Amino acid sequence: KGLRGKEHQRAPRIPSQFSQEERVAMKEALKGAIQIPTVSFSPEELNTTALAEFGEYIHKVFPTVFKTSFIRHEAVGEYSHLFTVQGSDPSLQPYMLLAHIDVVPAPDEGWDVPPFSGLESDGFIYGRGTLDNKNSLMAILQALELLLIRNYIPRRSFFIALGHDEEVSGVNGARKISALLQARGIQLAFIVDEGSFILDGFIPNLQKPFAMVSVSEKGAINLMLQVNMTPGHSSAPPKETSIGILAAAVSRLEQTPMPNMFGGGPLKMALQQLANEFPFPTNIVLSNLWLFQPLVSRLMERNYITNALVRTTTALTMFNAGIKVNVIPPVAQATVNFRIHPAQTVQEVLKLAKDIVADDRIQFHVLNAFDPLPVSPSDDQALGYQLLRQTIQSVFPEVNIVAPGTCIGNTDSRHYTNLTTGIYRFNPIYLQPQSFSSIHGINEKISVLAYETQVKFIFEFIQNADADPRQGPSMPSWGLMAVGSFSLLTIPGPSCLPVDVSCS
Ligand SMILES: CCCCCCCC/C=C\CCCCCCCC(=O)N[C@@H](CCCCN)C(=O)O
Ligand SMILES: [Zn+2]
Ligand SMILES: [Zn+2]
Secondary structure: OOOOOOOOOOOOOOOOOOOHHHHHHHHHHHHHHHOOOOEEEEOOEEOHHHHHHHHHHHHHHOHHHHHOOOEEEEEEOOOEEEEEEOOOOOOOOOEEEEEEOOEOOOOOOOOOOOOOOOOEEOOEEEOOOOOOOHHHHHHHHHHHHHHHHOOOOOOOOEEEEEEOOHHHOOOOOHHHHHHHHHHOOOOOOOEEEOOOOEEOOOOOOOOOOEEEEEEEEOEEEEEEEEEEOOOEEOOOOOOOOHHHHHHHHHHHHHHOOOOEOOOOOOHHHHHHHHHHHOOOOHHHHHHOHHHHHHHHHHHHOOOHHHHHHHEOEEEEEEEEEOOOOOEEOOEEEEEEEEEEOOOOOHHHHHHHHHHHHOOOOOEEEEEEEEOOOOOOOOOOOOHHHHHHHHHHHHHOOOOOOEEEEEEOOOOHHHHHOOOOOOEEEOOOOEEOHHHHHHOOOOOOEEEHHHHHHHHHHHHHHHHHHHOOOOOOOOOOOHHHHHHHOHHHHOOOOOOOOOOOOOOO
């Protein structure tokens, strides 16, 4: 497929319609992906056999992606994958789509079907990874495969980065891909990763679902608390033991929530945008947060999910002590997992934690920590955000509101802040509180229709990213405004991709 000399031609729009045969093939491809148990247990313990098999699997089910001359594939960190799709117009700054291959463990207990069976039942495909995150991974490659089969040639270059260790840190996958792209001088217009959904039923009284595009994600601290005491015979115990001291300390942490930071992140803007979707009097309350902010911030605390949006959360996750029934233990250790609100920092949370514990006998060991991620732009000129909004409006016309939010979990995208200021976390899937619990839980599943819609979403998104904001009747409202910033979005020089890809 010759591209040279055709740089600025605009490809005709390809409708996002798939044949019955294609629809069957795409769901079978997802089932096959679920059946490969790419489980991450810890940074040191990954199922490398399954990860290797997964690499072969995507070769098999997406042959066109791998044989297309303007797509370069590289394995990074052994099991992660980087695809460089060379667009025909080098003046357009590239973007990147992310997903991850690994999944959290899934013991059979509690599942209606074995978690790695990929079984279809009542219109749903069941299995670990159907929502987190093989749905995104397979949908990205599937949409690209289908576009290529229809002879689509992208104008804007883009990367697809598939990490293999997201669930245990991303240091050997995403972090290495990020370093590789940085070494190649790549700067991205934006990144799209997992991390939020079309939320349905998360806010009381809000009848209609809304799309939340996460423009930030919480920071985190894994803090180990330790108490050392002199061991001895349990028949004559001291007044306090290492276990008692530590238990009291972590209990104080659990019972003393970090301050409510409502108003200091993207949530306030989202609620203001949602105000008119609520019945009276909530619509009035949310439209007047200058007056009702204290009330709303208290109401947000009542539910454990919305509570996570207004404060740094404190979760006691591990507790180890004792060596024998009749020995006063010499040491007790506990791990606390904090998820840091965007308006706070690691240092601030550590200080608060020490003040709450207020006991010099407790040692604090920070196992790992990082600050909340910067807030990406969501204004009219934010290309990634506006492309997501445009595609949401076209694929989900029934969704009235697209609002910025904060991802309460962590994603591979945090390793890419060196490449772009526009990081957007969004999965084009409806999510109810019950399906939220299935992520890392039991009976994770996706409907066949939802998966097909995810493929359609990416199929349209890639084409929307290629649309010239300077022309066309279907130009979104941000198009005109983007003209003024056009030069900011382009990289000077003959090619934005210092990668030698044959396009003849
Ligand atoms: C006003 C709006 C109400 C919003 C309700 C929010 C509902 C939550 C929606 C989506 C959150 C999904 C989060 C999915 C991404 C999490 C990915 C993940 O599990 N990451 C791990 C990474 C671990 C890395 C090793 N340290 C994690 O965060 O633990
Ligand atoms: Zn994930
Ligand atoms: Zn996960």
